[in-house]
Amino acid sequence: MTTGHVFIATSVDGFVARKDHTLDWLAKKPGVEGEDGGFANFMDSVDGLIMGSGSFRTLLGFEQWVYTKPVIVLSSSLTGADIPKHLQTKVRLSRSSPKALMQELDQEGWKRAYVDGGKIVQSFLREGLISDLTITSVPILIGEGIPLFGTVEADIDLELMHSRQLATSMIQTTYRVV
Amino acid sequence: MTTGHVFIATSVDGFVARKDHTLDWLAKKPGVEGEDGGFANFMDSVDGLIMGSGSFRTLLGFEQWVYTKPVIVLSSSLTGADIPKHLQTKVRLSRSSPKALMQELDQEGWKRAYVDGGKIVQSFLREGLISDLTITSVPILIGEGIPLFGTVEADIDLELMHSRQLATSMIQTTYRVV
Numbered sequence: 001m002t003t004g005h006v007f008i009a010t011s012v013d014g015f016v017a018r019k020d021h022t023l024d025w026l027a028k029k030p031g032v033e034g035e036d037g038g039f040a041n042f043m044d045s046v047d048g049l050i051m052g053s054g055s056f057r058t059l060l061g062f063e064q065w066v067y068t069k070p071v072i073v074l075s076s077s078l079t080g081a082d083i084p085k086h087l088q089t090k091v092r093l094s095r096s097s098p099k100a101l102m103q104e105l106d107q108e109g110w111k112r113a114y115v116d117g118g119k120i121v122q123s124f125l126r127e128g129l130i131s132d133l134t135i136t137s138v139p140i141l142i143g144e145g146i147p148l149f150g151t152v153e154a155d156i157d158l159e160l161m162h163s164r165q166l167a168t169s170m171i172q173t174t175y176r177v178v
Numbered sequence: 179m180t181t182g183h184v185f186i187a188t189s190v191d192g193f194v195a196r197k198d199h200t201l202d203w204l205a206k207k208p209g210v211e212g213e214d215g216g217f218a219n220f221m222d223s224v225d226g227l228i229m230g231s232g233s234f235r236t237l238l239g240f241e242q243w244v245y246t247k248p249v250i251v252l253s254s255s256l257t258g259a260d261i262p263k264h265l266q267t268k269v270r271l272s273r274s275s276p277k278a279l280m281q282e283l284d285q286e287g288w289k290r291a292y293v294d295g296g297k298i299v300q301s302f303l304r305e306g307l308i309s310d311l312t313i314t315s316v317p318i319l320i321g322e323g324i325p326l327f328g329t330v331e332a333d334i335d336l337e338l339m340h341s342r343q344l345a346t347s348m349i350q351t352t353y354r355v356v
Contacts, residue, residue, distance in 0.1 A: 012313075012336060012353065013327035014192045025333060125319070135190075139338050139353055141303070143330035149191035152321035155203060158190060160317050160347040169338040171351055175190065175317055 002105040004050070004115040004124045006133040007042045008148060009170070015145030016118045021058045025142050032167040037136055043069065047110035050101065050124075053078050054146070055117035056091070065090065074101065074120060098127045122150040125177070132161065134174040180283040182228070182293040182302050184311040185220045186326060187348070193323030194296045199236045203320050210345040215314055221247065225288035228279065228302075231256050232324070233295035234269070243268065252279065252298060276305045300328040303355070310339065312352040 009026055010016050017023055048070035051059075056073045059066065071091045073083075083091050094101055105113060115124050124130050135148070158175035166172055187204055188194050195201055226248035229237075234251045237244065249269045251261075261269050272279055283291060293302050302308050313326070336353040344350055 028333075137351070139336035141327055141330055141334040141336065143328070143333070149319055150321070152319055155206075155321070156319040158317035158319065160343070160349065163341070163343055163349045165338070165341050171338065171341045171349070173315070173349055 001129075002047075002102045002110045002113050003131040004102070004113050004129045005042075005046060006115055006121050006130055006135075007039065008116065008121070008133070009136040009138050010148050011138055011140050011142045011145070013141045013143065014147050014149065015142055016148050017054075017058065018142065018145040021054050021146065023058065025140055026138055029138055029140070029168060029170070035167040037166050037168070037170070037172055038134070042134065043067075043114070046112045046114040047105075048072065049114040049116055050074060050120060051116040052120040054119065060084070069114075072101065072105075074098075098124050098129055102129055118146040118148055118150075121148060125149075125156065126152060128177075130177050132174060132176045133158075134172060136166070136170050136172045138170050180225075180280045180288045180291050181309040182280070182291050182307045183220075183224060184293055184299050184308055184313075185217065186294065186299070186311070187314040187316050188326050189316055189318050189320045189323070191319045191321065192325050192327065193320055194326050195232075195236070196320065196323045199232050199324065201236070203318055204316055207316055207318070207346060207348070213345040215344050215346070215348070215350055216312070220312065221245075221292070224290045224292040225283075226250065227292040227294055228252060228298060229294040230298040232297065238262070247292075250279065250283075252276075276302050276307050280307055296324040296326050296328075299326060303327075303334065304330060306355075308355050310352060310354045311336075312350060314344070314348050314350045316348050 008016055050072045053073060053075040065087060072094050073091060074094050076095055078093055115121055157178040159178050161174040161176050163173040186194055228250045231251060231253040243265060250272050251269060252272050254273055256271055293299055335356040337356050339352040339354050341351040
């Protein structure tokens with residue numbers, strides 16, 4: 001089946017966005033030219049993205065659509081009318097369960113899916129659909145927001161694959177789900 | 179004034195203990211002989227410890243009392259009768275506010291206090307009484323428990339001091355509170 005892979009930035013207190021999905025706290029941290037934290041390589045490795053409506057709305061707020069690979073938005077509330085015209089070949093809505101979606105994508109030939117956004121990562125983790133997570137920890141505490149992790153039915157053991165300090169003073173760690 | 183320093187292990191999802199204060203998830207991870215993660219050096223650097231009643235009760239459950247330095251338990255519910263006889267020279271109760279306590283300790287000559295336990299760390303952070311945090315991230319997701327961090331009045335900026343991979347496959351990162 002298609003495997004799920006997470007590549008995400010969190011505050012040190014574990015949030016991927018503020019409650020209103022904004023990322024201003026991340027933008028506060030200075031970037032370093034030529035340092036993308038391995039994001040381009042990661043993007044090259046996946047067949048497309050899976051995200052929720054919250055992440056999708058955040059992306060729509062950016063000046064440009066940032067992804068060249070296909071994006072699947074898992075949502076029970078959005079309809080085709082919510083997808084701007086210029087994105088209709090790039091973005092697809094789905095109401096499938098995480099497992100059913102991964103099976104559909106497998107049949108379409110996807111090997112690896114980039115699973116993005118707090119709630120979606122949590123539901124895919126709970127269903128055992130995530131193979132690994134690369135978490136880039138941003139040196140700030142924001143106190144509240146959308147957490148990367150949520151409750152789990154039983155402990156999930158992780159295996160540390162590697163960890164490195166980026167030029168941006170962020171710590172990037174990759175864990176394999178055991 | 180006395181400065182506060184945190185040295186603590188958390189699950190990757192940010193918990194310092196399960197809801198009932200147990201640390202079985204931490205004990206599941208194999209130790210490595212001779213690797214204390216810099217704990218002895220850190221202990222040498224502080225004049226004593228400040229913790230809450232939850233951490234104190236957890237410590238009382240261990241076979242031996244592990245600390246040689248003085249321990250202050252911040253609690254509005256415990257009384258002298260809750261301190262076992264053999265610890266009465268080692269453990270002191272206080273009902274002071276975090277700031278008042280740090281002022282008292284300063285007058286007693288404490289330069290550095292080890293501030294321990296989720297709730298206590300959160301209240302000292304909110305009062306601006308923590309200088310740095312060394313967080314050892316344990317590769318497991320436990321889903322719920324006592325979080326290291328809580329709400330804050332405003333973003334707290336951190337500065338990455340150093341990060342390293344321990345022989346135990348844990349990632350230990352030290353942040354200075356800016």
